[in-house]
Amino acid sequence: MPKCFYCGVELDKTNRSLEHIIPNGIAGKLSSYNLLCAKHNNKFSKIDNDLCLNLTLFTNTLNPKRERGKNPKCKMGYNNELIINRLASGEYYADDKILIKQTEKGAFLQFKTCFSSDDKYKKIKKDKFLEICKNLLLQKGCQEAILNKKLKEYSNIFENSIKDEHNPIINFNISFNAKNNLFPATLKIAIEFYLYNKLPSKHINNAIEILKSFDEKAILNICAYCYPENFYKTDSVYHTIYLKADSNKRVLYCCMSFYGVLNTIVLLNDNYNGDDIEYSYCYDLRNDTEIEFNNKLDFDIKMIEHFLDRNYSFNQKIVECCNVFMQFLVKREYKFDYLYTQIKSVYNSILLGKFISNEENYANTFYLQITNMIKSDNELKYIQNRFIKQISDACLELYTYEQYLKDYKLDRIGHIFSKILAISIAENPYILTNMDLLADKCCTTLNKVNTNDLCINEYLAANKEIICNNLREFITSNNSFLQKINYYKELFLLK
Ligand SMILES: [Zn+2]
Numbered sequence: 001m002p003k004c005f006y007c008g009v010e011l012d013k014t015n016r017s018l019e020h021i022i023p024n025g026i027a028g029k030l031s032s033y034n035l036l037c038a039k040h041n042n043k044f045s046k047i048d049n050d051l052c053l054n055l056t057l058f059t060n061t062l063n064p065k066r067e068r069g070k071n072p073k074c075k076m077g078y079n080n081e082l083i084i085n086r087l088a089s090g091e092y093y094a095d096d097k098i099l100i101k102q103t104e105k106g107a108f109l110q111f112k113t114c115f116s117s118d119d120k121y122k123k124i125k126k127d128k129f130l131e132i133c134k135n136l137l138l139q140k141g142c143q144e145a146i147l148n149k150k151l152k153e154y155s156n157i158f159e160n161s162i163k164d165e166h167n168p169i170i171n172f173n174i175s176f177n178a179k180n181n182l183f184p185a186t187l188k189i190a191i192e193f194y195l196y197n198k199l200p201s202k203h204i205n206n207a208i209e210i211l212k213s214f215d216e217k218a219i220l221n222i223c224a225y226c227y228p229e230n231f232y233k234t235d236s237v238y239h240t241i242y243l244k245a246d247s248n249k250r251v252l253y254c255c256m257s258f259y260g261v262l263n264t265i266v267l268l269n270d271n272y273n274g275d276d277i278e279y280s281y282c283y284d285l286r287n288d289t290e291i292e293f294n295n296k297l298d299f300d301i302k303m304i305e306h307f308l309d310r311n312y313s314f315n316q317k318i319v320e321c322c323n324v325f326m327q328f329l330v331k332r333e334y335k336f337d338y339l340y341t342q343i344k345s346v347y348n349s350i351l352l353g354k355f356i357s358n359e360e361n362y363a364n365t366f367y368l369q370i371t372n373m374i375k376s377d378n379e380l381k382y383i384q385n386r387f388i389k390q391i392s393d394a395c396l397e398l399y400t401y402e403q404y405l406k407d408y409k410l411d412r413i414g415h416i417f418s419k420i421l422a423i424s425i426a427e428n429p430y431i432l433t434n435m436d437l438l439a440d441k442c443c444t445t446l447n448k449v450n451t452n453d454l455c456i457n458e459y460l461a462a463n464k465e466i467i468c469n470n471l472r473e474f475i476t477s478n479n480s481f482l483q484k485i486n487y488y489k490e491l492f493l494l495k
Pocket residue numbers: 004005006007008009036037038039040
């Protein structure tokens with residue numbers, strides 16, 4: 001029976017609770033009932049929350065699908081002047097700057113704000129502005145009769161002073177671990193991912209004790225930032241966890257990456273004496289799907305201590321990772337000419353590959369190769385999976401299986417045709433005087449053809465009749481072929 005790793009109580013339906021290994025607040029999907037009792041799940045909620053706070057900007061801007069709740073809003077700067085609240089949906093509105101000065105004649109009001117181009121926040125801001133105006137007018141003893149007229153006037157002033165800005169400059173800051181609140185969460189994730197994979201808890205008892213102690217210093221001794229070269233995938237935005245135990249190097253560690261930006265390592269055991277293990281989890285947040293992760297690390301204790309010692313600068317690494325992340329947020333216009341050229345070259349490479357003997361395999365190969373091409377192309381890698389499928393389907397209308405067969409036949413079967421023709425003529429040049437005989441001979445040979453491509457053999461066997469008819473037609477009634485035959489007849493002095 002599974003036990004709570006915090007208190008050891010056996011977990012059953014009465015006391016268990018669903019624990020997200022990567023918090024739901026950053027769209028984590030991996031979860032288990034077998035990790036914590038309800039009481040201790042609750043105890044860790046602040047830790048989970050702290051991790052989410054460190055990552056607010058990324059959750060807000062990417063707005064990944066999550067199991068429950070809404071993604072958070074995020075404060076950003078606008079033109080170095082206003083603070084705006086950006087909702088994960090993309091709508092935003094400013095914290096207004098309001099200045100009121102009483103003057104001899106009346107009052108001076110300055111109202112600075114901004115909002116995204118939707119009527120919802122415009123109305124909220126305008127109502128607020130008019131409410132202030134109304135209060136000022138009433139303070140100054142404005143008569144009811146004039147009040148509405150004045151407010152109408154101010155409403156027009158509000159409308160007329162709205163300026164559109166198509167590319168507003170929005171700025172923001174990120175800081176990780178600003179309140180020493182980052183690493184407990186990474187330690188907890190490492191422990192949970194280990195236990196999630198049903199590995200013996202005896203190897204991580206020490207790490208569990210450190211987590212339970214909430215001792216900042218002890219936690220920092222085994223947790224650190226870690227940005228291994230070319231390890232995490234960059235063709236989309238991922239949450240990744242990688243767990244490795246090496247019995248030779250006697251280390252058990254867990255590396256993790258959130259949004260590809262916040263990358264850390266946890267040393268779970270520095271004197272490991274269990275089996276070699278390697279587990280990973282990788283979730284594509286843009287395409288909302290788990291994917292296989294095959295990259296590997298091979299750290300020894302020295303390398304891990306290098307990260308834990310914190311004697312190196314990783315700021316530049318974080319900047320690089322942020323830039324990769326931000327590229328996925330940019331609104332792009334796809335260059336269809338370019339996409340089309342790339343797809344054409346995919347088709348050509350399929351033509352050069354092994355023969356595909358049925359339509360379904362052809363469609364699958366086509367989709368697979370287009371996906372590979374797009375994912376590895378710097379211009380195109382931002383296209384989401386669901387669009388890749390649409391693109392592939394649309395292109396299959398152009399590069400149909402029929403077209404493929406035609407092109408492939410021209411290429412490969414054309415070679416086989418000419419070989420058969422050449423052999424038949426070489427065996428008996430006099431056959432050139434009787435085209436029907438040549439056709440018979442070629443068809444008989446074709447029926448016996450055995451290439452080293454199994455698919456081609458199958459295709460030839462299955463389409464014997466059509467191919468023979470085509471061949472016969474080509475030999476007996478293709479003008480340019482017959483012209484060539486006449487040339488050869490003269491060459492061989494055949495009449
Ligand atoms: Zn418990």
